[in-house]
Amino acid sequence: MGATNVLSTTTSNPVLAIVSGIAVLLIYFARVRYSSRLRLIPGPFLASISHIPRLLSVAHGHAHFDAINLHRKYGSVVRVGPNHVAFSDPEALSIVYSAYFRFEKSDFYLPFDAKTAHGFVPTVFSVRSEHAHRGIKRPIASAYSMTALLELEGLTDECIAIFQNKVEDKLDSSEHGSIEMNLGDWLHWYAFDLITSITFSNRLGFMESETDVEGIIAAIEGRLKYNATIGQWPALHKFLLGNNLVSWLANFVPSIVKMNTAGKIVQFAARQLKRYETKDPEKSDFRDMLERFKRTKINGEIQMTDVDVLMGAVGNIFAGSDTTAISLRSMFYYLINDPNCMRRLVEEVDEMNRAGKLSKIVTFAESSDMPYLQACLKEAMRMHPAVGLLLERIVPEGGVTIDGHYIPAGSVVGANPWAVARDRNVYGEDADQFRPERWLDASSRVGMDGAAGESARTKLKDMERNFLAFGMGSRSCLGKNISLLEMNKLVPQMLRSYEFRLADPNREWDMEDYWFVKQLGLNCRISRRQT
Numbered sequence: 001m002g003a004t005n006v007l008s009t010t011t012s013n014p015v016l017a018i019v020s021g022i023a024v025l026l027i028y029f030a031r032v033r034y035s036s037r038l039r040l041i042p043g044p045f046l047a048s049i050s051h052i053p054r055l056l057s058v059a060h061g062h063a064h065f066d067a068i069n070l071h072r073k074y075g076s077v078v079r080v081g082p083n084h085v086a087f088s089d090p091e092a093l094s095i096v097y098s099a100y101f102r103f104e105k106s107d108f109y110l111p112f113d114a115k116t117a118h119g120f121v122p123t124v125f126s127v128r129s130e131h132a133h134r135g136i137k138r139p140i141a142s143a144y145s146m147t148a149l150l151e152l153e154g155l156t157d158e159c160i161a162i163f164q165n166k167v168e169d170k171l172d173s174s175e176h177g178s179i180e181m182n183l184g185d186w187l188h189w190y191a192f193d194l195i196t197s198i199t200f201s202n203r204l205g206f207m208e209s210e211t212d213v214e215g216i217i218a219a220i221e222g223r224l225k226y227n228a229t230i231g232q233w234p235a236l237h238k239f240l241l242g243n244n245l246v247s248w249l250a251n252f253v254p255s256i257v258k259m260n261t262a263g264k265i266v267q268f269a270a271r272q273l274k275r276y277e278t279k280d281p282e283k284s285d286f287r288d289m290l291e292r293f294k295r296t297k298i299n300g301e302i303q304m305t306d307v308d309v310l311m312g313a314v315g316n317i318f319a320g321s322d323t324t325a326i327s328l329r330s331m332f333y334y335l336i337n338d339p340n341c342m343r344r345l346v347e348e349v350d351e352m353n354r355a356g357k358l359s360k361i362v363t364f365a366e367s368s369d370m371p372y373l374q375a376c377l378k379e380a381m382r383m384h385p386a387v388g389l390l391l392e393r394i395v396p397e398g399g400v401t402i403d404g405h406y407i408p409a410g411s412v413v414g415a416n417p418w419a420v421a422r423d424r425n426v427y428g429e430d431a432d433q434f435r436p437e438r439w440l441d442a443s444s445r446v447g448m449d450g451a452a453g454e455s456a457r458t459k460l461k462d463m464e465r466n467f468l469a470f471g472m473g474s475r476s477c478l479g480k481n482i483s484l485l486e487m488n489k490l491v492p493q494m495l496r497s498y499e500f501r502l503a504d505p506n507r508e509w510d511m512e513d514y515w516f517v518k519q520l521g522l523n524c525r526i527s528r529r530q531t
């Protein structure tokens with residue numbers, strides 16, 4: 001029978017058409033599932049034939065828990081998509097994320113490109129090519145060094161003073177000597193005021209106004225929902241909000257307009273940049289990060305165009321507030337829920353205070369001298385990494401072998417910071433428990449002699465390697481020092497003066513994972529400490 005005959009028979013017979021359709025689909029799925037060189041990698045069947053299960057897991061906002069459960073069920077290497085492999089093996093982390101082996105970012109990052117008048121432009125965070133990444137990062141990297149940031153410590157102090165004054169005012173006017181505060185929102189406002197202050201010398205007044213100024217927090221949240229979900233199947237992006245016409249039409253659909261905010265975020269940054277237009281970079285009295293970006297010269301040449309500077313600002317706005325707020329929320333939440341850890345940390349702060357070693361606003365240098373604080377911060381970020389999706393990379397020429405599984409070039413591999421942080425092989429059976437002492441115990445044993453010392457060093461190395469809260473390697477977090485500065489100062493400053501409890505101890509907080517794993521509802525009761 002000729003091809004035309006088959007076609008005319010199937011179209012005239014609906015049952016035959018359906019059966020043929022199903023057969024074609026089954027053949028297609030069987031090909032995707034079994035002809036791939038990933039076929040021997042364990043994982044859920046549906047995930048191996050389609051992007052949809054991964055997309056749904058992200059769309060529901062619980063991909064971080066799904067990642068932990070998948071690794072606990074299938075092991076350290078799991079096929080999570082037709083061409084996607086998730087891993088949690090510590091050895092592989094230092095291969096996949098090392099600058100040396102050149103695993104470039106995947107198209108997951110495509111929807112994160114910034115939307116400008118000239119089209120979509122990759123940022124230092126979203127750019128895929130390693131070569132292009134080096135070009136973007138080189139002129140801005142020094143502005144993120146701790147030395148450069150410590151020169152801006154005074155701006156952090158201003159934000160802390162505003163936060164504390166607000167708490168004081170509220171306590172003064174409260175009848176019971178305590179106040180209920182949505183600490184989750186306040187930490188976000190603190191982080192946003194701080195990032196706008198150190199990026200472009202313009203604290204926007206989130207804390208003063210107690211609102212989401214210009215709706216920028218909601219704009220980022222909406223866009224992240226889109227990016228995280230569509231990033232699971234990035235080929236769809238050009239037919240959705242990556243397409244100008246669809247993006248324009250989306251403005252008329254209320255449920256989508258909240259996600260159609262890529263332009264709004266860039267315009268927000270562009271408005272801040274306008275303030276610099278009349279300024280000569282050589283003479284400016286601004287002492288912020290943008291000013292440093294603008295002044296960067298390599299071989300005597302100014303490096304950054306206006307678009308580059310704008311992208312730097314967008315990067316800070318997009319990446320710089322949610323992340324720190326999430327980590328701070330985690331810190332307060334776990335401390336409040338563990339009175340022993342809270343007591344030990346408060347004692348450490350009080351001891352420094354009594355010895356006259358704390359300034360009016362705790363400095364970064366002072367907090368760096370508090371080992372238990374450091375262990376708590378690290379443990380809070382281990383328990384709740386700010387990012388909760390795979391940090392996707394493309395396997396380069398030659399492929400890679402992870403924990404005995406060969407993965408060919410062109411596959412997408414990645415580790416989810418949540419899954420590696422809860423790996424019981426690395427952190428022990430209590431990996432799900434907040435226990436800051438694990439870091440102090442592990443470090444205290446590394447100096448031991450012989451086999452015990454050797455095993456302690458290996459254990460600590462694995463623990464450090466699996467701590468992916470700030471990512472790893474050439475694409476690790478540029479803003480880590482900013483957030484360390486913010487957190488190290490705020491936490492002891494607050495614990496020195498106030499007591500924190502949950503407003504409703506029986507209520508668990510909710511979380512949603514749209515790239516950032518945001519906590520919802522950290523209502524606290526705050527009172528002055530009786531000292």
Ligand code: HEM
Nearest residue numbers: 125316319320323324327386391470471475477478479483
């Ligand atoms: C506790 C706070 C923070 C956490 C947990 C965090 C986490 C991360 C992670 C996991 C990555 C790697 C993402 C990947 O591999 O795809 C990353 C990259 C990045 N982060 Fe952060 N971040 C934090 C704060 C900040 C701040 C305050 C800024 C800027 C002001 C910032 C800017 C960036 C940038 C620009 C990148 C991309 C770096 C590159 O590709 O070269 N982050 N961050």
